[in-house]
Amino acid sequence: MTRLAIALLALASSTAAASVASAQRAAPPLPARVDPRVAALRDAALKDDVAYDIVEGLTTEVGQRLAATDAEARARTWSVARLKALGFKNVHVETYQMPVWLRGAETAEVVAPFPQTLKLVALGNSGATPATGLTAPVVVFRSYGDLANAAPDSVRGKIVYIGNAMRPTQDGSSYGAYGPARFVGPALAARLGAAAVVIKSIGTDHHRNPHTGGTNFPEGVAPIPAAALSVPDAELIERMADRGKPITLKLVLTPRFAGTGTSGNVIAEVPGSDPKAGVVLIGGHLDSWDLGTGAIDDASGVAITAAAAKRILDGPKPRRTIRVVWFGAEEPGGYGGKDYARVHGGERHATAGESDFGADRIWRFEVNLPDTAKPIADRLQAALAPLGIARGAGVGGDGTDVGPTLALGVAAIDLDQDGTRYFDTHHTPDDTLDRIDPEQLRQNVAAWTTMLAVVANAPEDIGPVTPRR
């Protein structure tokens, strides 16, 4: 070793020492100790098959499960049998009534300037065209913002097209950014006197499978026909518009409201030893849209949460009761979640969380816990870290189904899935079993098992919180 090399080494060494000192000054607290029983449950769950079996079974033996239809009822029967077979306690269904919306015919064609047929699907709660169809000129808005700033004269009597520039995001935030074109765009177009509205699908794929989803016409706004074009079809319309020629569309959309029907929540429990400690509420939604077989939305969510609870069920009785709810009728308006809060809101809940964002790996968790229970989050952080899950900077408390319960002041624990490819498939015919990656599904089960092992047995009191919003 030369003198120069020795000198360089010494310099590097002192620099490294300075860096360590700096890092130590800014360092977070040492990680919490991971209970070996939690670690063992977590690691065993990485070999889980229960969740995949549930997704495979629901998609194969039931298929689509549109809310308040016979198919959703068959799904409830299937679910009760499966949850009982898995050994859960207090398995039962709680029903409620709700309006029924059913898809009809749905075809579209460009009449001019370049005759072509288009692929589109009606949005949930869409009004209908005459059975013979509606033909009208198209006014093209590249975004919801453009429509919001439109002169009513430009819209009246026309078919409104609303585009978007949605791109994939890991946290799904682009759904919130571009979704309003679907959520409230049709109602705005109706108020402006439009004859109908077609949106570019709220989706991130390039397939001829349009994305359905609910839209909302408030009291006093009569529903107009409202549908989503597949992304390639929307791009075709925009290319025609780029040529500056007037576009005329013919739409046939015959969905209908079919009165009131029955939906329901399927409930199963892992009984706890301390009834006063509050219930740990978890679940997903059993209903689906009617185009695919509801694999990622949301057979995977009910499967992941039940598979995790099953792992606690098979061990020593936890302190807190774990309640697994497979909610009904999430898609058309969160009816199941509202009914659950109506029936059970008076019971003490320790925490609530749901899985409704597919089956890709969980990458982040966020909580809303009272000060007395903060150490729980530290223990979760340490126990989830080996699964590649980091603690987010935000406040937890997301979800349509547990939302009405969270709104009562229940603490929240969110396990956030990677949404990068979720909106390729969301609400399309492509939501089928093959979208499930079994390895990532198992990581989800491991994360939920870990959460349950930590939270259901936490000695801390988990009292009420201020809801996130």
Next chain:
Amino acid sequence: MTRLAIALLALASSTAAASVASAQRAAPPLPARVDPRVAALRDAALKDDVAYDIVEGLTTEVGQRLAATDAEARARTWSVARLKALGFKNVHVETYQMPVWLRGAETAEVVAPFPQTLKLVALGNSGATPATGLTAPVVVFRSYGDLANAAPDSVRGKIVYIGNAMRPTQDGSSYGAYGPARFVGPALAARLGAAAVVIKSIGTDHHRNPHTGGTNFPEGVAPIPAAALSVPDAELIERMADRGKPITLKLVLTPRFAGTGTSGNVIAEVPGSDPKAGVVLIGGHLDSWDLGTGAIDDASGVAITAAAAKRILDGPKPRRTIRVVWFGAEEPGGYGGKDYARVHGGERHATAGESDFGADRIWRFEVNLPDTAKPIADRLQAALAPLGIARGAGVGGDGTDVGPTLALGVAAIDLDQDGTRYFDTHHTPDDTLDRIDPEQLRQNVAAWTTMLAVVANAPEDIGPVTPRR
């Protein structure tokens, strides 16, 4: 350095020297010199926009172009105008008559054991069910081979399901390996007395977009209803079959034969200076299936070959006439290619080649040239190498459209596209403009430009060959 290390180095050195000597002994001849004019044309073509404009125009302004329909006629009108605008000579249409097959309604549902709707499309030349549908038990064959070895009693009166295990291949060879389930499976099922046949799509994707394509019922075999399920729907049927329960399907398929109609080839030329040197025939097919807008099958093929010819057109007159043919009615049975050979087979052709395998990059070329013209292949090899294109070990001469001309003994030059993702989209609604990668499309134009620059100006005589098959 130790003595051992020195000894090892010496050994390595002598081994390396021996390897170099061995490689030199086995080395191929030195590459041919690339004519700088050829290289300049090739490199300029990497900035081509003509091909993309043609694909964009055909898919936007015409859309699907089913053979012998008004849509294909509109495509011919569009094509003549575009080819004339590009400056080609002798632009004209040559028509012929052919049988017309038109798609009708197509729905399917599992009646038992698990009611679900399925996505399927009729195959070209399919027979029809009654308008009210056909309900029958299903017999599941996992492959065409299993059907070929079935006892007729197991098939008679049933709906035959034929699966496959097709995977992507760069050279497209898996289409030949698994395609017979579509090409001849329905006819075999018909001979065995089946009521109908549904195949797993001949495709490599996982989307709910089934792959259509022609099937063939020979003289004397009455067409039965024949359709393709999307890959996820086929997997669903197989999962149901795995449960060992009898499956009953209801099919509604109402395609029809609509007599005789007119199709045609669109022809354009770059005139050469030496009429005796023979025509260089290139092209693709203008018709498409009716589900997508025929972007990769085969707007890209007509676009690539015309864009390349346009680059020769804009320079000094070549020795040989280049004839660009946008063939009609390839999909239902190669009618355009047969008609071309009937009309023009008596003319001297130097070479023929077609582009009908999408728009991904060309990775290989193969030729069938007479001995007098072998140096042409060496010059092609040198000129194409910078585009990432290597010379294949096989004999060229592929293609439905130029096939009847090649069969007359015309020399062949194939430029083979990468087919790895081709069968994700082939014959589906997803065959739309967004499938085209503009950079890879330009590489195609550069390869065809290079080929034309070499072949159309080659001083060698290019006489007849023995066809590949």
